[in-house]
Amino acid sequence: MNKFVVFSGFLGSGKTTTMMALTKYHTAHHGKAAMISNDLGGKGLADNRYAQLDGCNASEITDECICYVNEQLADRLKGYYAEGCELVVSDIPGFGVGALDHVYHGLAEKFPGQFDLGPFTVLVEPKTVDHLREGKGGDLDYLLNTQLVEADLIVLNKKDLLAANQAEADLAWLRDHYPDADVISISARTGEGLETLSHSLMTCSASMRRPDIGYGGPVFMEAMTRLSEYYLQYHATVCCNDFDGNTYLTDLARAVQTAVGEAGCEIPHLKLLAWTSEGDYGKADLLGTDRPVELVHSFAAPCTEIAVVLNGSAACPYAQLDSLITDTVKAVSGQYQLELMLFNKECFGMGAQQ
Ligand SMILES: Nc1nc2c(ncn2[C@@H]2O[C@H](COP(=O)(O)OP(=O)(O)OP(=O)(O)O)[C@@H](O)[C@H]2O)c(=O)[nH]1
Ligand SMILES: [Mg+2]
Numbered sequence: 001m002n003k004f005v006v007f008s009g010f011l012g013s014g015k016t017t018t019m020m021a022l023t024k025y026h027t028a029h030h031g032k033a034a035m036i037s038n039d040l041g042g043k044g045l046a047d048n049r050y051a052q053l054d055g056c057n058a059s060e061i062t063d064e065c066i067c068y069v070n071e072q073l074a075d076r077l078k079g080y081y082a083e084g085c086e087l088v089v090s091d092i093p094g095f096g097v098g099a100l101d102h103v104y105h106g107l108a109e110k111f112p113g114q115f116d117l118g119p120f121t122v123l124v125e126p127k128t129v130d131h132l133r134e135g136k137g138g139d140l141d142y143l144l145n146t147q148l149v150e151a152d153l154i155v156l157n158k159k160d161l162l163a164a165n166q167a168e169a170d171l172a173w174l175r176d177h178y179p180d181a182d183v184i185s186i187s188a189r190t191g192e193g194l195e196t197l198s199h200s201l202m203t204c205s206a207s208m209r210r211p212d213i214g215y216g217g218p219v220f221m222e223a224m225t226r227l228s229e230y231y232l233q234y235h236a237t238v239c240c241n242d243f244d245g246n247t248y249l250t251d252l253a254r255a256v257q258t259a260v261g262e263a264g265c266e267i268p269h270l271k272l273l274a275w276t277s278e279g280d281y282g283k284a285d286l287l288g289t290d291r292p293v294e295l296v297h298s299f300a301a302p303c304t305e306i307a308v309v310l311n312g313s314a315a316c317p318y319a320q321l322d323s324l325i326t327d328t329v330k331a332v333s334g335q336y337q338l339e340l341m342l343f344n345k346e347c348f349g350m351g352a353q354q
């Protein structure tokens with residue numbers, strides 16, 4: 001039977017990058033694999049477009065967490081298996097918890113025996129391990145910890161950022177604090193550990209544990225109430241020949257970082273992707289107000305017309321986030337003399353109290 005695996009893990013931990021690297025690796029070395037990007041925004045997620053531009057076998061499920069669309073997910077999986085995939089991975093929104101119950105138990109109950117569920121996999125990055133280990137506390141700690149509590153397999157990603165002894169210390173801490181999970185380390189960026197990950201997903205099964213995570217309870221609601229989502233899609237027409245898409249994306253991400261920071265808010269992840277009709281593309285990532293903006297993929301050539309998708313998740317009231325980002329896009333685009341055509345914008349809070 002063909003494998004399905006959910007990738008959970010906090011915003012920016014590397015779910016998309018790992019799914020991209022893994023599906024390519026697995027397809028090249030073992031058998032056909034596919035990935036699904038899942039988020040709450042409407043059609044046209046930055047993650048899915050990025051994976052497709054990178055040549056991955058990728059699709060998206062939008063508007064709803066896969067937690068609540070088991071039938072749509074099952075149809076998608078059956079389609080991939082029919083085309084010869086032996087492994088399909090899907091992420092969930094990066095602040096999500098509860099997918100172990102909603103997705104794994106949902107599929108097992110509604111489609112008994114039809115899907116071979118691999119270990120419920122949770123990505124974590126070194127920064128999060130440091131945060132939890134230091135016990136500083138914070139509004140989002142419930143989510144960071146609960147995601148790891150749900151794991152059958154914890155994947156410490158971004159190993160390339162750690163010295164060997166730091167990686168060992170992080171692995172030991174994770175094994176000690178989450179004893180129900182296997183723990184491995186990888187670097188999605190360098191490819192280190194992908195064989196171990198691929199092997200674990202194919203050979204291990206979901207435990208189907210049901211830890212009590214207080215889903216929907218007061219602590220859950222408190223964490224969700226802090227979070228807002230922002231999705232924007234637009235076309236930009238360039239007036240001057242010397243337009244540099246790479247500096248535009250970087251400047252825009254930095255300007256959002258400054259605006260959000262000055263407002264006293266936090267933005268765990270902003271994804272900024274732009275591409276041309278010829279398939280050239282650039283991508284900038286903002287991972288909080290305290291880390292440098294990264295241009296993770298560069299345009300190869302100057303461009304005259306680009307499509308842009310901007311997806312962000314922030315600890316900020318949604319109306320404030322909306323005006324902060326929308327105004328920044330207009331201001332930075334004005335500096336570059338771009339003519340904008342906005343064609344889709346969504347901004348909403350995750351909690352009822354916003
Ligand atoms: N140094 C390093 N950076 C990485 C690695 N994996 C991912 N990143 C970077 O981390 C950032 C976030 O990665 P994503 O894959 O977009 O994270 P995500 O978990 O999908 O984030 P959300 O979609 O917001 O939930 C990007 O800038 C990646 O390039 C890695 O192994 N090493
Ligand atoms: Mg992602």
